[in-house]
Amino acid sequence: MAEKVLMKGNEALAEAAIQCGCRHYFGYPITPQTEVAAYMSKRLPKEGGCFLQAESEVAAINMVLGATSAGVRAMTSSSSPGISLKSEGVSYIGGSDLPALIINVQRGGPGLGGIQPSQSDYWQATKALGHGDFQLFVLAPSTIQEMVDFVPLAYEVGEKYRVPAMILSDGMLGQMMEPVEFPEKKETAVADKSWATNGHQNKRKKNIVNSLYIQPEELENLIKERYERYAKIKEEEQRAEEFMCEDAEIIIVAFGASSRVSRSAVMQARAEGIKAGLIRPITLWPFPDKTIEKHVDHTKQFLCVEMNMGQMIDDVKLVVSGRKPVSFFGRTGGVIPTPAEVLAEIRAIAGKEN
Amino acid sequence: MSTLNVLLAGFGGQGILFGGKTLAYSGLLDGKELSWLPSYGPEMRGGTCNCSVVISDDPIGSPLVTQPDVLVAMNRPSLEKFVDAVVPGGMILVDSSMVDIKVERTDVKVFYIDATKIADENNMKSCAIIILLGKMFKEIEFLNENVVEAAVKKVIPAKKAAMIDLNLKAIEIGMNA
Numbered sequence: 001m002a003e004k005v006l007m008k009g010n011e012a013l014a015e016a017a018i019q020c021g022c023r024h025y026f027g028y029p030i031t032p033q034t035e036v037a038a039y040m041s042k043r044l045p046k047e048g049g050c051f052l053q054a055e056s057e058v059a060a061i062n063m064v065l066g067a068t069s070a071g072v073r074a075m076t077s078s079s080s081p082g083i084s085l086k087s088e089g090v091s092y093i094g095g096s097d098l099p100a101l102i103i104n105v106q107r108g109g110p111g112l113g114g115i116q117p118s119q120s121d122y123w124q125a126t127k128a129l130g131h132g133d134f135q136l137f138v139l140a141p142s143t144i145q146e147m148v149d150f151v152p153l154a155y156e157v158g159e160k161y162r163v164p165a166m167i168l169s170d171g172m173l174g175q176m177m178e179p180v181e182f183p184e185k186k187e188t189a190v191a192d193k194s195w196a197t198n199g200h201q202n203k204r205k206k207n208i209v210n211s212l213y214i215q216p217e218e219l220e221n222l223i224k225e226r227y228e229r230y231a232k233i234k235e236e237e238q239r240a241e242e243f244m245c246e247d248a249e250i251i252i253v254a255f256g257a258s259s260r261v262s263r264s265a266v267m268q269a270r271a272e273g274i275k276a277g278l279i280r281p282i283t284l285w286p287f288p289d290k291t292i293e294k295h296v297d298h299t300k301q302f303l304c305v306e307m308n309m310g311q312m313i314d315d316v317k318l319v320v321s322g323r324k325p326v327s328f329f330g331r332t333g334g335v336i337p338t339p340a341e342v343l344a345e346i347r348a349i350a351g352k353e354n
Numbered sequence: 355m356s357t358l359n360v361l362l363a364g365f366g367g368q369g370i371l372f373g374g375k376t377l378a379y380s381g382l383l384d385g386k387e388l389s390w391l392p393s394y395g396p397e398m399r400g401g402t403c404n405c406s407v408v409i410s411d412d413p414i415g416s417p418l419v420t421q422p423d424v425l426v427a428m429n430r431p432s433l434e435k436f437v438d439a440v441v442p443g444g445m446i447l448v449d450s451s452m453v454d455i456k457v458e459r460t461d462v463k464v465f466y467i468d469a470t471k472i473a474d475e476n477n478m479k480s481c482a483i484i485i486l487l488g489k490m491f492k493e494i495e496f497l498n499e500n501v502v503e504a505a506v507k508k509v510i511p512a513k514k515a516a517m518i519d520l521n522l523k524a525i526e527i528g529m530n531a
Binding site for chain 2 (some may be wrong): 004006031032115171172175176177178179260261262263264265267336338339340
């Protein structure tokens with residue numbers, strides 16, 4: 001087993017990308033994500049890779065589009081306002097059926113917002129990171145170890161289905177350090193990249209990567225084919241963690257940073273005799289509706305805890321469909337909720353005095 | 355005690371994050387779960403700076419320390435800001451070279467150590483935080499004292515190896531303070 005090291009989330013994520021073969025990074029600095037770019041700038045040239053600080057976020061994402069078209073593992077990272085700038089390019093990547101890894105280390109918004117941790121880009125990541133009918137495969141790490149483990153997963157799933165993947169992190173996970181272990185080098189299955197525009201050398205038909213289709217029927221057929229892949233992703237790639245849910249009467253649904261806070265609150269509630277549990281969506285798209293569905297019948301209420309004004313709660317309500325109450329507690333603008341605040345919500349639902 | 359919540363606070367430049375890292379590595383080398391979370395942003399440039407370190411026998415939920423078991427206060431604004439957050443029965447370590455007020459609470463253990471002055475007198479500028487940590491290690495009995503030395507060696511990069519002995523000496527001074 002490899003030795004455990006202490007690393008910041010941002011740096012661990014960058015190292016993980018290098019270890020799984022990413023040699024092309026394009027980015028632009030922004031707090032609280034800059035350590036990803038800084039780490040890449042130090043390490044990638046030594047690995048024979050290309051680190052490039054672009055003139056803007058728009059340029060960086062289009063460089064990712066170009067690199068991934070050629071079949072290499074490419075990546076960009078930013079924080080909320082920068083991700084908005086990249087949205088056009090992300091849509092082009094989705095519309096060109098290309099894999100790519102996009103990291104969002106979220107901060108408070110809208111606008112320039114603030115620089116403290118937030119989860120207020122949930123809607124953007126899962127519903128519409130750019131125009132048009134398309135989705136990204138979205139993973140929400142909650143530990144530094146997951147920041148590492150989700151990088152190969154994001155690449156593998158993205159390449160298997162030819163969809164862009166996002167790791168939706170936040171300023172807390174990006175900046176904090178925890179012990180982390182890098183997996184032993186293993187040969188990953190090389191995805192079929194016969195679509196890559198990497199030079200046909202007169203040996204095969206030329207490949208074209210494109211997202212422009214003038215004929216409506218042609219575009220419709222293409223989108224329908226893409227949605228068949230999305231259906232497969234929904235069927236096969238949902239991931240979630242269940243914590244103390246078996247007998248839980250109150251189930252918190254929380255992802256990423258707020259799931260850590262919620263886990264502490266659940267343990268404190270259990271110590272007081274309140275049957276609380278936690279469902280932690282790991283994939284935000286596809287949303288783990290199968291896991292939520294498992295618990296609708298036996299639990300009494302769901303409580304969504306988010307670092308925003310209530311975004312993921314929409315997806316929880318869609319699954320629950322009015323069969324049980326779904327309530328919300330959140331802090332926003334860069335404020336991290338405390339376990340005590342979440343515990344107070346649990347107590348109120350359980351009808352206990354605070 | 356299965357979890358230790360530590361908040362280190364002071365001005366940027368006092369080694370708050372470095373001190374936190376030393377503490378975090380001590381936890382790692384002692385085989386415990388741990389997290390290290392800095393305040394980040396404009397406050398790092400000369401303003402107030404703080405760092406949450408959680409060391410635990412169990413997986414760590416929130417890495418943000420809002421109710422510290424131990425507060426290390428390196429300046430007056432930090433002490434004033436966090437003094438009431440310390441849990442009853444907790445501990446406060448004050449760098450009395452930098453803080454000219456006393457803690458009025460009677461339900462916490464308080465240690466006043468002239469850390470910055472002692473560090474200056476021993477030609478170990480910027481080791482004040484390590485002196486305070488030395489005292490903390492002595493008093494809390496949560497971590498194995500032997501891991502501190504190894505932690506210092508882990509945290510200080512090879513090209514600054516000359517600093518290792520200074521920091522080890524600072525820990526010793528702190529433990530005997």
